[in-house]
Amino acid sequence: MEKLALLGGPPVRPARLPYAHQTIEPDDIAAVTDALAGDWITQGPTVARFERALAERAGVKHAVAVANGTAALHAACWAAGLRPGDDAITTALTFAATANAVVYQGARPVFADVDGATLNLAPDAVKRVATGRTRALLPVDFAGLPCEYDRLLALAQEHGWIVIADAAHSFGGAAGARPVGALADMTTVSFHPAKLITTGEGGAVLTDREDLAERLRAMRHHGIRHDPTRPWKYEIPEPGNNYRLTDFQSALGLSQLGKLERFWSRRERLALRYRERLARSPFIELPALPDGVRHGWHLFVVMLHLEHLTADRDLVLQALRAENIGATMHYPLVYRHPFYARQFGYAPGLCPIAEAVEARLVTLPLFPAMTAEDQDDVLRALDKVCGHYAR
Numbered sequence: 001m002e003k004l005a006l007l008g009g010p011p012v013r014p015a016r017l018p019y020a021h022q023t024i025e026p027d028d029i030a031a032v033t034d035a036l037a038g039d040w041i042t043q044g045p046t047v048a049r050f051e052r053a054l055a056e057r058a059g060v061k062h063a064v065a066v067a068n069g070t071a072a073l074h075a076a077c078w079a080a081g082l083r084p085g086d087d088a089i090t091t092a093l094t095f096a097a098t099a100n101a102v103v104y105q106g107a108r109p110v111f112a113d114v115d116g117a118t119l120n121l122a123p124d125a126v127k128r129v130a131t132g133r134t135r136a137l138l139p140v141d142f143a144g145l146p147c148e149y150d151r152l153l154a155l156a157q158e159h160g161w162i163v164i165a166d167a168a169h170s171f172g173g174a175a176g177a178r179p180v181g182a183l184a185d186m187t188t189v190s191f192h193p194a195k196l197i198t199t200g201e202g203g204a205v206l207t208d209r210e211d212l213a214e215r216l217r218a219m220r221h222h223g224i225r226h227d228p229t230r231p232w233k234y235e236i237p238e239p240g241n242n243y244r245l246t247d248f249q250s251a252l253g254l255s256q257l258g259k260l261e262r263f264w265s266r267r268e269r270l271a272l273r274y275r276e277r278l279a280r281s282p283f284i285e286l287p288a289l290p291d292g293v294r295h296g297w298h299l300f301v302v303m304l305h306l307e308h309l310t311a312d313r314d315l316v317l318q319a320l321r322a323e324n325i326g327a328t329m330h331y332p333l334v335y336r337h338p339f340y341a342r343q344f345g346y347a348p349g350l351c352p353i354a355e356a357v358e359a360r361l362v363t364l365p366l367f368p369a370m371t372a373e374d375q376d377d378v379l380r381a382l383d384k385v386c387g388h389y390a391r
């Protein structure tokens, strides 16, 4: 057996393969250059064009572009009117931004457990943590797999909750015939470079509701309400923020949006190839891929069968990285962060399924420019590392 790079052997590849990378092409650069030569540098007509294109792609009436996915979540929580005394149910298996946005409004994030196969919020677990204080539900399409929206929306309707879907991972995906973006009251997306399409930093909130769209537009511009008859006059009934996206970022976004389908197809092809190659591995469990949903393929996540390994997940990651495979881990559970333990008294054991999953999670590289040879390197490194630590 080949000696692990971690133990001084030669690595599987000479240079690091990242876990994610943006794809920027000459026409993307030309689009940004053109926008920079125009009259608008900050929010202008290209933002409006980008918003129309986003709304059309998602099959909703409104898209409100903002500075990043975190701003989108905060703006959505603000528009929903979350305030101190309110609870919002979400998953602990997400980037902390989802729960932080609830905290920014002075409300309390409440964590429901996940389904151990899909890694998304389990509707029954949501039911168990709901109380009279619950005002909102924030499902997250983990890794890109759309949640069980039919069941979640039915629960929300029954209890009068507003649903804010965090689709940072799943824009481009769908549930049946309904694209991600049209599955909740508001849907937030991110255009961070690791995501399906990028604007550098950027995000948007998608909604069919005119009242929410209007509040979102006010929130990203300090909460300002203009007097339409006297445009120099304005007032601020509630303070918002400066969460504007720029025209040159939107020019990049428009150009990238035209490539979403191509990027998605390439990701899907690589993801399905991973799944095929890993399906019979004794060391790897693949998350479920239910029928009738279109995965967004932002992340390629697997779960280690730790009972078949003498190493824990962190040692496997260390060994993969020594082989120059930029494998990583998404995510440490949100309630384990010191702030959440201190502020809300959350302790281990809160979401036992998510905790068991978290210890086994590995994210493997996935991005459109990755070649089949790059992917073979990942698979070889995984074989090498798991073979070395086989129990």
Ligand SMILES: Cc1ncc(COP(=O)(O)O)c(C=O)c1O
Pocket: 068, 069, 070, 071, 073, 094, 095, 097, 098, 140, 166, 168, 169, 190, 191, 192, 201, 202, 203
């Ligand atoms: C699930 C989730 N929500 C929200 C965000 C925040 O997006 P952004 O980085 O654009 O602020 C991310 C970003 O990685 C994310 O993964």
